[in-house]
Amino acid sequence: MPMKFYSAYNVRSSINRSLIKEHTTNDSMDVDKRETANDGVGRGEGKINGGGSGWKAGDSVCYIMSSTSFRYVICVIIVLVLVLYKTVYMNYLYLKNGVKSSTPITDVNSWNAIYTTQGNGGDRPPIEVVEILPNCGLQTICSDNAFPVHIYTGKNMTDFPKLCIMGKYVVSFNRTVGGRGINIALVEPTTYTIVVVKNFDTYEYSSSNMDEWLSTTMKDGYVAIFFTFDEASKKLTKSTRNVLYEIGSGKIQDLTYRCQWYMVTQKGIRGITPYEKITYSHRNMWAEPLDDKLCVPFQITGNAVVVDDLTNDRESLFQLCNMTSRWATTDDQSIYCNESNDGGLANGVYPSVSNYDYPTV
Incomplete structure (x- = not known):
């Protein structure tokens, strides 16, 4: 390699090594400072502007969020929100219902x-x-x-x-x-x-x-x-x-x-x-x-009795026609039952209730 190029290369390499060394030294000093600050917080020292949080003006958001003090504050806020929810919203539901x-x-x-x-x-x-x-x-x-x-x-x-x-x-x-x-x-x-x-x-x-x-x-x-x-x-x-x-x-x-x-x-x-x-x-x-x-x-409305055709079940029909409470209206009862015939059936129709909706005989 020509001498002039070799000299230029050596100068550039020495400059790069100097910059790397300087940056490494600065990073180590920053770490030492932060460790010292954290130690001071544990001993009651390192307060900034009268506070003991250990946070600095130049600290990043990520550093603050990862700190123990920040997590403690978040926990306190969550507890307060839960207490407020129980005392206000739950009391409202309780008194209403x-x-x-x-x-x-x-x-x-x-x-x-x-x-x-x-x-x-x-x-x-x-x-x-x-x-x-x-x-x-x-x-x-x-x-x-x-x-x-x-x-x-x-x-x-x-x-x-x-x-x-x-x-x-x-x-x-x-x-x-x-x-x-x-x-x-x-x-x-x-x-x-x-x-x-x-x-x-x-x-x-x-x-x-x-x-x-x-x-x-x-x-x-x-x-x-x-x-x-x-x-x-x-x-x-x-x-x-x-x-x-x-x-x-x-x-x-x-x-x-x-x-x-x-x-x-x-x-x-x-x-x-x-x-x-x-x-x-x-x-x-x-x-x-x-x-x-x-x-x-508080006022329950009943469903109408389901009626179908079971012409041979006269005994159950007799009981059904005599149970006035089982019919939604008296008109429904009068359609199928003839009171003058001792609870018999009007017009020869023999209704009954499906799905066992009538008394056991």
């Missing part, structure tokens, strides 16, 4: 209220509230003329059922109230009061006492919630099935061993309640559990 009068809960402003009182002068013991959940977990808020309900029948005998009414779980892992058989809750619609929660073990004992209890306790206009747990059909008599049929059930005749069933109805309803479901067991195993969240109106 959980309590609609001053009587159901002894302390309306307390999230730890234990008991709900009755609107009948207190002649029954208070109902224990196991848990309070605004709107019973429904995603949408019910209208002013309806209330939220959550019904869960349980998977088997070890999976306890749940019942939430107006934001209050009155049955939930609490065997002093709910249990095997049929569970019943009565709601007074004008005062928004849970009147009573009762269990009848229709697996071990006859359901005749349930008939008597319904006749004396369930008053006109009361909204009634029925649901099964474990096994409820073994000693459920035909008389009780007919009583439940009278107050709106269209599926109670189908209830067999380990079926799951619930019904929400109202004393005095005409027709079949639209709030009823049943699942059927297979090979003596428990049926699929029912887990529904509903907005139940």
Whole structure:
């Protein structure tokens, strides 16, 4: 290589080495300064403008966001937002849907209220509230003329059922109230009061006492919630099935061993309640559990009785024609039934109700 070119190359190489060395030295000094500043923060030193955050004016955004102090501030903000959400928004839902009068809960402003009182002068013991959940977990808020309900029948005998009414779980892992058989809750619609929660073990004992209890306790206009747990059909008599049929059930005749069933109805309803479901067991195993969240109106309108032609079932037809409450209107009843013929059929027509929507004979 010619000498002049070699000399120029050496000069350029020495300049590059000098620049690299200078930059390396500056970077090391910056790292040392930052480590010293961080150590000072731990000892209460290194404060800038009276603060102890350890952040400098020249620090980058990425450096600040990766610092421990920044993460601490973010955590504090998240906690404050959660607390604000619980105290403001959840209280709003609770007051709107959980309590609609001053009587159901002894302390309306307390999230730890234990008991709900009755609107009948207190002649029954208070109902224990196991848990309070605004709107019973429904995603949408019910209208002013309806209330939220959550019904869960349980998977088997070890999976306890749940019942939430107006934001209050009155049955939930609490065997002093709910249990095997049929569970019943009565709601007074004008005062928004849970009147009573009762269990009848229709697996071990006859359901005749349930008939008597319904006749004396369930008053006109009361909204009634029925649901099964474990096994409820073994000693459920035909008389009780007919009583439940009278107050709106269209599926109670189908209830067999380990079926799951619930019904929400109202004393005095005409027709079949639209709030009823049943699942059927297979090979003596428990049926699929029912887990529904509903907005139940305080005034339930029944569906009309489904009528078809079964000309040979005169005895069931005789009972059907004499059950005025099963018809949506008296006009519907008069079309098919002739009262002057002792509950017989007008014009030789023999209607009946499909899907077991008539009493067992």
